Amino acid sequence: MSEFSGEYSVEFKGLTKKFGDSTILYNLNFGIHRGKITTILGFSGAGKTTLMKHILGLVDPTEGDVVVLGTAINKLGELDLREFRRNFGMVFQYAALFDFLSSYENVAFPLREFTKMNEEEIRTKVMGLLESVGISPEAAKRLPSELSGGMRKRVGLARGLALDPHIMLYDEPTSGLDPITTHVVYDLMRDTHRRNEHRGFTSIIISHDIHATLKYSDYIVFMEKGRVVEHLDVESFKKSENPVIRRFLEL
Numbered sequence: 001m002s003e004f005s006g007e008y009s010v011e012f013k014g015l016t017k018k019f020g021d022s023t024i025l026y027n028l029n030f031g032i033h034r035g036k037i038t039t040i041l042g043f044s045g046a047g048k049t050t051l052m053k054h055i056l057g058l059v060d061p062t063e064g065d066v067v068v069l070g071t072a073i074n075k076l077g078e079l080d081l082r083e084f085r086r087n088f089g090m091v092f093q094y095a096a097l098f099d100f101l102s103s104y105e106n107v108a109f110p111l112r113e114f115t116k117m118n119e120e121e122i123r124t125k126v127m128g129l130l131e132s133v134g135i136s137p138e139a140a141k142r143l144p145s146e147l148s149g150g151m152r153k154r155v156g157l158a159r160g161l162a163l164d165p166h167i168m169l170y171d172e173p174t175s176g177l178d179p180i181t182t183h184v185v186y187d188l189m190r191d192t193h194r195r196n197e198h199r200g201f202t203s204i205i206i207s208h209d210i211h212a213t214l215k216y217s218d219y220i221v222f223m224e225k226g227r228v229v230e231h232l233d234v235e236s237f238k239k240s241e242n243p244v245i246r247r248f249l250e251l
């Protein structure tokens with residue numbers, strides 16, 4: 001595991017991405033603060049998911065570098081990249097659990113895949129993780145189809161945390177949830193962050209949800225058409241006079 005201690009967990013250095021003739025990201029230069037919650041906000045098609053894919057090394061920059069925990073991830077070979085991805089935990093839009101595995105087995109999966117832990121160690125770790133996200137031992141035995149949407153997100157979060165990642169990535173983590181469950185999930189994300197922030201744990205969230213973003217983020221990166229319009233701490237963001245931001249805030 002990385003002992004990285006720089007100011008930014010992720011740095012985009014002159015990142016440009018083109019698909020064919022269309023430019024999707026334009027010469028981005030900024031850093032995502034280590035130990036903080038940063039939300040990437042913007043309208044559909046702004047390039048948020050493409051940016052996230054660069055952080056994970058799933059797509060290569062057309063120009064520039066993406067430096068994660070001090071390593072230019074776009075320069076790693078396949079094997080090193082696979083190992084490096086242990087630094088990340090991910091929670092995607094639809095929780096993306098394995099349907100045929102119980103909650104317990106879903107959380108145990110990365111431990112079986114990537115560690116040499118024995119069954120007893122796995123049990124202790126999985127039950128601790130499930131407890132930390134509010135999943136009972138009884139619910140641990142259930143299949144995802146037997147859980148509510150909010151509970152599936154909790155299990156997804158527990159699974160994302162299994163390998164003690166340095167960076168958690170959430171792509172639209174609450175889409176499809178009702179407003180109350182949305183806030184429960186955000187509370188959980190924040191609690192998870194606070195429990196781990198002493199070790200530089202960084203949370204990066206992609207969202208359209210302005211209200212949750214203002215409530216839960218430390219920093220906000222607002223993107224429009226492949227460019228960063230503002231990158232500010234949340235209090236400064238609320239006061240931004242930028243007309244694009246004002247329009248978004250008034251929605």
Ligand SMILES: Nc1ncnc2c1ncn2[C@@H]1O[C@H](COP(=O)(O)OP(=O)(O)OP(=O)(O)O)[C@@H](O)[C@H]1O
Nearest residue numbers: 019020024042043044045046047048049050051208
């Ligand atoms: N593999 C690809 N090939 C071609 N174009 C792509 C590809 N991936 C994304 N794009 C285009 O890049 C632009 C940005 O897409 P992206 O998914 O990053 O936006 P987004 O901000 O995440 O949007 P949303 O909020 O709707 O998910 C879109 O116009 C999309 O069509």
